[in-house]
Amino acid sequence: MINNSSIGSSSSERTMSVEQENGEIRNHQHHKDEGLDDEASRVAMLAALQAKEEEIEKRKMAVKGRVELELGRVEEETKKLVHIWEEIQVMEDPMKKEVAMLRKKVDLANREVKGLAQSSQKKEKEYKEVLEAFNEKSKEKSALVATLKDLLARSESLRMKKLEELSKFVESTD
Secondary structure, eight states, X not given: OOOHHHHHHHHHHHHHHHHHHHHHXXXXXXXXXXXXXXXXXXXXXXXXXXXXXXXXXXXHHHHHHHHHHHHHHHHHHHXXXXXXXXXXXXXXXXXXXXXXXXXXXXXXXHHHHHHHHHHHHHHHHHHHHHHHHHHHHHHHHHHHHHHHHHHHHHHHHHHHHHHHHHHHHHHHHO
16 A cells, blocks of 8 residues: 555655756766767867877878888999999909009119119129230230331341342352
């Protein structure tokens, strides 16, 4: 059995309870709307941050691409320079070896020429001395030959004179 007073009071309590619930629902709805606004602003802020992150990532990738491109170009230029350097060294090495070898030959020839020049000077000096002695002996010989001719001529002349004298003597004795 239901008591009317309890029904009445229950009904008013229910009404109050419904109103309270409606208030709470409205209050909760208001908080929920605020929460939704906060949530929406957080989502919008996250979307903006994500867009900025994506923009930063795009720029980062673009810079990375340019850096990699530049590094590739620098590596190619480095390879070219290394190749050129190697070519220069290849050109220098044989030339250096040939130059060093020729310098050694020139030094050796120079030493030989120096020795030969000294020998030549010594022999030239000896030659001059021998030539001078030769010339003196030739003059002496010429003088002696001239003296000999003179003596022979005088001797012959004397013998001829003697022969003539003897011949005259023999002719006079006959």
